[in-house]
Amino acid sequence: MVGWFQVKQLAATGIKAIVSSLFGNYADRREIQAALSGPEIYDFSDRQELWIDYVADIGDGFNSTYSVATLLAEDRLTLDGHDTSRGDMLIMGGDEVYPTPEIQEYDNRLRGPYQAAYPVCEGTDQPALFAIPGNHDWYDGLTNFLKVFCQGRHIGHWKTQQKRSYFAIKLPHRYWIWGIDIQLSSDIDQPQKNYFNDIAQHDMQPGDKIILCTAEPSWVYKDRYRMNESYDRLRFFENKFIHRYHFELVATLTGDLHHYSRYADVIHGEERLQRITAGGGGAFLHPTHNLGDELRKVKEEHLVLKAVYPDKETSRRLAFRTLLFPFFNAGFAASLGAFYLLMAWVLETNTSSGPGSLMVTLSQLTGLGEVALAFSRVLIHSPTAFILSVLLVISLTWFADSNAGKSRFTWINGTLHGMIQLFIGFLLMWLFAVINLKGLTLPLISVSQVSLFIAEMLLVGSLAGGIMMGVYLLFSTLVLGIQDNEAFSSIRCADYKNFLRFHLTGDALTIYPVKIDCVVKDWKLKSEDADNPAFEGSRVEAHLIEPPVVVRVAGRKEDHHQTPSFERKR
Numbered sequence: 001m002v003g004w005f006q007v008k009q010l011a012a013t014g015i016k017a018i019v020s021s022l023f024g025n026y027a028d029r030r031e032i033q034a035a036l037s038g039p040e041i042y043d044f045s046d047r048q049e050l051w052i053d054y055v056a057d058i059g060d061g062f063n064s065t066y067s068v069a070t071l072l073a074e075d076r077l078t079l080d081g082h083d084t085s086r087g088d089m090l091i092m093g094g095d096e097v098y099p100t101p102e103i104q105e106y107d108n109r110l111r112g113p114y115q116a117a118y119p120v121c122e123g124t125d126q127p128a129l130f131a132i133p134g135n136h137d138w139y140d141g142l143t144n145f146l147k148v149f150c151q152g153r154h155i156g157h158w159k160t161q162q163k164r165s166y167f168a169i170k171l172p173h174r175y176w177i178w179g180i181d182i183q184l185s186s187d188i189d190q191p192q193k194n195y196f197n198d199i200a201q202h203d204m205q206p207g208d209k210i211i212l213c214t215a216e217p218s219w220v221y222k223d224r225y226r227m228n229e230s231y232d233r234l235r236f237f238e239n240k241f242i243h244r245y246h247f248e249l250v251a252t253l254t255g256d257l258h259h260y261s262r263y264a265d266v267i268h269g270e271e272r273l274q275r276i277t278a279g280g281g282g283a284f285l286h287p288t289h290n291l292g293d294e295l296r297k298v299k300e301e302h303l304v305l306k307a308v309y310p311d312k313e314t315s316r317r318l319a320f321r322t323l324l325f326p327f328f329n330a331g332f333a334a335s336l337g338a339f340y341l342l343m344a345w346v347l348e349t350n351t352s353s354g355p356g357s358l359m360v361t362l363s364q365l366t367g368l369g370e371v372a373l374a375f376s377r378v379l380i381h382s383p384t385a386f387i388l389s390v391l392l393v394i395s396l397t398w399f400a401d402s403n404a405g406k407s408r409f410t411w412i413n414g415t416l417h418g419m420i421q422l423f424i425g426f427l428l429m430w431l432f433a434v435i436n437l438k439g440l441t442l443p444l445i446s447v448s449q450v451s452l453f454i455a456e457m458l459l460v461g462s463l464a465g466g467i468m469m470g471v472y473l474l475f476s477t478l479v480l481g482i483q484d485n486e487a488f489s490s491i492r493c494a495d496y497k498n499f500l501r502f503h504l505t506g507d508a509l510t511i512y513p514v515k516i517d518c519v520v521k522d523w524k525l526k527s528e529d530a531d532n533p534a535f536e537g538s539r540v541e542a543h544l545i546e547p548p549v550v551v552r553v554a555g556r557k558e559d560h561h562q563t564p565s566f567e568r569k570r
Helices: 007-026 029-036 062-073 103-117 143-149 190-202 218-224 230-241 312-328 330-349 358-363 368-380 383-399 407-439 447-480 484-491
Strands: 050-055 076-079 082-085 089-092 128-131 158-160 167-170 175-179 209-213 248-254 260-267 270-278 303-309 497-504 508-516 549-553 564-568
Touching (some): 007 330, 076 508, 082 497, 128 143, 167 190, 218 230, 330 358, 330 407, 383 407
Parallel strands (some): 089 128, 128 158, 248 270
Antiparallel strands (some): 050 497, 076 082, 260 303, 497 508, 508 549, 549 564
């Protein structure tokens, strides 16, 4: 899986994010797509029933991605007594690859596993494949997304259909799937608005039912973050292109958060709309314990949390894995140890060698107050050390999630963390000065003392700094309810995956939320064909997250103003 806390990865992803944000504002390829293709509608309405699979946040680690892909490829799948069939189409709901959308990453982390799970077989029906881009697909301005998904190519046996990064699919029984592309800033461009407006005016009629696919759970972000306008833009789209024409919005599907949650808009005790996050296709797990039972900042709807996966207690328990931060993220922890060593080097060389050196002075001190005073005096006279100290504190303050809606506590939390990390470095320098010079009586200027000090600072410093980072992340996610992404990306949990399976008939739309508690980790290559790899391993165990959600439409099918209702199927 992607090591998000690897120093090289952090730098590369950060640069990509900055460049793509700037580039996306000036070179939006969606306008080029619109110019080169007509307003296509993908018509599956001639069937009496239809199976549809939905998966999001996919191409990360092999074990998790391939475990999900094998289930999507199975012809029949029995889920807690419910018989289901492989989807006649597969919808990919965003972030099809991590960390950035290079073509080799698409090949390695997406097309490779899906080809192995469901190889191309000539002469058999090919399920249709549609995809919307997430922020990670947008990091190159959609260049490779368009190559992979918009040129009629295969991903395994699934065949891509779309010509743009958004689409409209006509289903049986007056259902539609709309997939929208919100770019990096939740923006829907004018050609895309024209596309859906044209379909709404000329190809649909009042009472048609829509399943809307978008790339982020804006209703959750509206409730949790101070400066997120994505929900307002989503509501604008819904009002202008769905409610305005008297269509029925049945469900909104999204990923971006790598767990399962189902919010329902409850009116007079009845569920009228499902807002479902199902981002469990392969990426690291996101927690659920900070999800609100009701989204109080979403004024337009009464969104009540109906189900989560994993459950909140499991999510809290998994959070304690952050205490193992240095073992999951050895490179980042080592960089902290290296920083402590650099700081010690700068401080020591700023003082005179021999009896007046900082190391010698520290070896004779016995109290923390004396140690603090000694370091403060040296910092005043060492601009380099002072600047390094300030940079560390500023960096870890900036690392804090300032958009979490608790900005004051967030900044304080980040600043305290930076100061504690700085204090750890000073404390270790004092400790090793006492051990090496006073305890072991090693000469200050000697190969043995210098070598030992370097090893101590690197090894113990990495461990201490890494554990402190884990404590900070644990406190942030469990106590303050922030830094969820950073905390859980650090543990890279491959388990607790999910996807959705839909069954559409003339009577109802049934939603099966599928879970994989533990992905298979013993896959072994059984084919030597590099173009068609095949793997074998333990059986992937799948169950339902909750009983199927059944959408029934009240009234006669001819009624143009029918209202969907929901019930639980046991």
